[in-house]
Amino acid sequence: MSLTLSASVIVQGVLTGLVYGLMALGLSVIFGIVRVVNFAHGEFAVLAMYIAYLLFFWLKLDPFLAALPIAALFFGVGYLLQRALINSFVARAEHDQFILMVGLAIVLVNGCLMIFGPEARHAELSYSLDSWLAGPLIIDAVRVYAAIGSLVVALMLLAFFRLTDTGTAIRACADNRLAAAIVGLDTRRLYALTFGLGLACVGAAGAMQTAIIDPNPSLAPGMTLLAFTVVIVGGLGSLIGALFAGILIGVAEALSSLVMAPSMKSLASFAVLVLVLVLRPQGLFGKGG
Amino acid sequence: MHPTLHRLLGQLDRRQRLAFLGLVGALILGPAFLDRYLMSIMILVFWYAAVGQAWNIMMGFCGQLSLGHCLYSGIGGYVAALLWVNYGIPPWLAAVPAMGIACACGIVIGWLAFRYDIGGVYFALLTIAFAEMARIAFDNWAGGGGAAGLFIPLIPAADAGLWTLSGGPLQFYYLMLGLAITSFVAAAALRASRLGHEWLAIREEPEAARALGIDIYRAKLAAIIVSAAITSLAGVFYAFYQRNLFPSDAFDVSRSIIMIMGPIVGGLGTLMGPVIGALILTPLGQILIALTERLVGHAVPGASLLAYGALLMVIISTNANGVWPGLSRRLGLAPRALR
Numbered sequence A: 001m002s003l004t005l006s007a008s009v010i011v012q013g014v015l016t017g018l019v020y021g022l023m024a025l026g027l028s029v030i031f032g033i034v035r036v037v038n039f040a041h042g043e044f045a046v047l048a049m050y051i052a053y054l055l056f057f058w059l060k061l062d063p064f065l066a067a068l069p070i071a072a073l074f075f076g077v078g079y080l081l082q083r084a085l086i087n088s089f090v091a092r093a094e095h096d097q098f099i100l101m102v103g104l105a106i107v108l109v110n111g112c113l114m115i116f117g118p119e120a121r122h123a124e125l126s127y128s129l130d131s132w133l134a135g136p137l138i139i140d141a142v143r144v145y146a147a148i149g150s151l152v153v154a155l156m157l158l159a160f161f162r163l164t165d166t167g168t169a170i171r172a173c174a175d176n177r178l179a180a181a182i183v184g185l186d187t188r189r190l191y192a193l194t195f196g197l198g199l200a201c202v203g204a205a206g207a208m209q210t211a212i213i214d215p216n217p218s219l220a221p222g223m224t225l226l227a228f229t230v231v232i233v234g235g236l237g238s239l240i241g242a243l244f245a246g247i248l249i250g251v252a253e254a255l256s257s258l259v260m261a262p263s264m265k266s267l268a269s270f271a272v273l274v275l276v277l278v279l280r281p282q283g284l285f286g287k288g289g
Numbered sequence B: 001m002h003p004t005l006h007r008l009l010g011q012l013d014r015r016q017r018l019a020f021l022g023l024v025g026a027l028i029l030g031p032a033f034l035d036r037y038l039m040s041i042m043i044l045v046f047w048y049a050a051v052g053q054a055w056n057i058m059m060g061f062c063g064q065l066s067l068g069h070c071l072y073s074g075i076g077g078y079v080a081a082l083l084w085v086n087y088g089i090p091p092w093l094a095a096v097p098a099m100g101i102a103c104a105c106g107i108v109i110g111w112l113a114f115r116y117d118i119g120g121v122y123f124a125l126l127t128i129a130f131a132e133m134a135r136i137a138f139d140n141w142a143g144g145g146g147a148a149g150l151f152i153p154l155i156p157a158a159d160a161g162l163w164t165l166s167g168g169p170l171q172f173y174y175l176m177l178g179l180a181i182t183s184f185v186a187a188a189a190l191r192a193s194r195l196g197h198e199w200l201a202i203r204e205e206p207e208a209a210r211a212l213g214i215d216i217y218r219a220k221l222a223a224i225i226v227s228a229a230i231t232s233l234a235g236v237f238y239a240f241y242q243r244n245l246f247p248s249d250a251f252d253v254s255r256s257i258i259m260i261m262g263p264i265v266g267g268l269g270t271l272m273g274p275v276i277g278a279l280i281l282t283p284l285g286q287i288l289i290a291l292t293e294r295l296v297g298h299a300v301p302g303a304s305l306l307a308y309g310a311l312l313m314v315i316i317s318t319n320a321n322g323v324w325p326g327l328s329r330r331l332g333l334a335p336r337a338l339r
Helices: A003-034 A041-059 A063-084 A094-116 A141-163 A165-175 A177-182 A187-209 A217-234 A239-259 A262-279 B003-011 B014-032 B036-061 B070-087 B091-114 B120-140 B169-192 B194-204 B206-211 B216-242 B253-266 B273-296 B303-318 B323-330
Strands: A131-134 A137-140
Touching (some): A003 A141, A003 A239, A063 A187, A131 A141, A165 A177, A177 A187, A239 A262, B070 B216, B169 B216, B194 B206, B194 B216
Antiparallel strands (some): A131 A137
16 A cells, blocks of 8 residues: 555545535534534535436536535524424423434435435536646645535634624533523524534535435434544534544545445544544543543 | 243332333234234334344443444354355354354454543444454455355255254244244343442443443453344344345445444333334335335335335424334323322
8 A cells, every 4th residue: 555545545534534524513503502413414414415416417416515505494494493392392301402413314224215216326527536636646626625625614613603693602501501691692503503504514515425425314313423422532612623534534534444344434533533532532633631 | 930031020110010011921922913014013012122222332321423334233143154165054143252252352342432431423444444344354255255245055844943043934923023032021121130239320421430430441342242242142033034145235334324224223221212113114115115106116226225214304493302202101001209
């Protein structure tokens, strides 16, 4: 195995990892602030992939452009979902929330299965197979676009939380829900906004992934697990941590599918997860310890 | 009668005892009235009642959320099947190493997690991770059949019997019923024991439990070992009932999820919860499959599961504590203090 091949694979892992990072960012925001475990996260990603596929199929809309309207749509869906359904579960036990979200996940993935069938759909972009030579490295164009897109969305989200009043209010909710309510913040609205933002992330990530992976209902549970692994490796509530852990997992998967076999790649991410849980349970960027 | 059993029955009032013995009696007489199809559904009901009870010990009693229980049933099934297919060791003997290895897996997970007080969602993810690692390992291990699966050959009817777990539906009906009753009695006995009270204390208030001098680490490990042992024995029976094992099926996350839905829908932490949950959910899934076929005229992939998922959301939205606590009050079977 040559050094340049490994280097190419690592770069590819970093690029894929940024998309993982954005997907996990959505989960981390919901998990860290609303304190609800979104076990339907991967299912939402697959739904976004199918919508991007349909927009491409019908309107020839590029998945990277479709990411914007899909993110907006998912924001609305998330907002309404939190208001109408999930809000009444915020104070309930973890396992109740879990069953609710698993029910939602089953509905979503089987809805996709009924409409689109079990076989993967392929969106054939004019630049699907383009790649660049950067020195000795070979880099896929679609992965670069997806990575840049993910990074832009992630930075926008970070800026929103740091720079806007609403973002600050949401962070206050995360720190101390009771105190936030006492100083007059509308926590229900802020939770709904947060859930919307979380789904917008996964909507954008899913849409962009359509250019890399063919949408298929059976992808969903693995994506939920992957997003979870990334969030816990990065550290609950740390947005930078989610991005960094996404890259770490992306590289670990890419390297292990090169060294062992592609079917073994999720073994690598679980190995990283177990190591982190044992050595640093609060995650790489988590607070306290 | 066994003294523990006697003591447990003694805790029930007359009405509860009648209802309990009536239910067991009806189930024992069941095969006289059920056709082959209904028998196959009841076999699954008993199986899910047993593994639901095992999971209930960990989550309902001790408060540790495991989402990877397919690991134990899968390991149990694979170990027993491999020992039978390769060495001719009968499943009743092979069940001992099968349960041993499953318990060892539970100890490793418990050791990793409970030493550092990893709980809640973190623990849940760790259990999923181990189940997934087992799936990938068995997928890639040719000696265990790999992704193509492991098959337990049928035995000529003349030699078939209980000792080799190769009989017909009637044998498996009573076998699974026995398993469900055994796990129920074991859970009842454990809950009434000192260990059971330690579990409840840990579930309710871990810090207070520690202050009382309870060895939390040891008690949690005991919960995972008991749970793994029952689940793996159920896995042995299930493997010989199905007579095939696929990693993508035996170690699938959805298997773990179906296992735990029964106790949650039925009533977490209650003894009857897993039983009621299995009695509701297993037939419900079958009815939905039959109903979509009847309505559409052919099988629609995903349709029955979609309805199942939606119903699950409705049940959990309207029944905060599961079905059994409310149902038992209505039937006059709740503990006296709650009536």
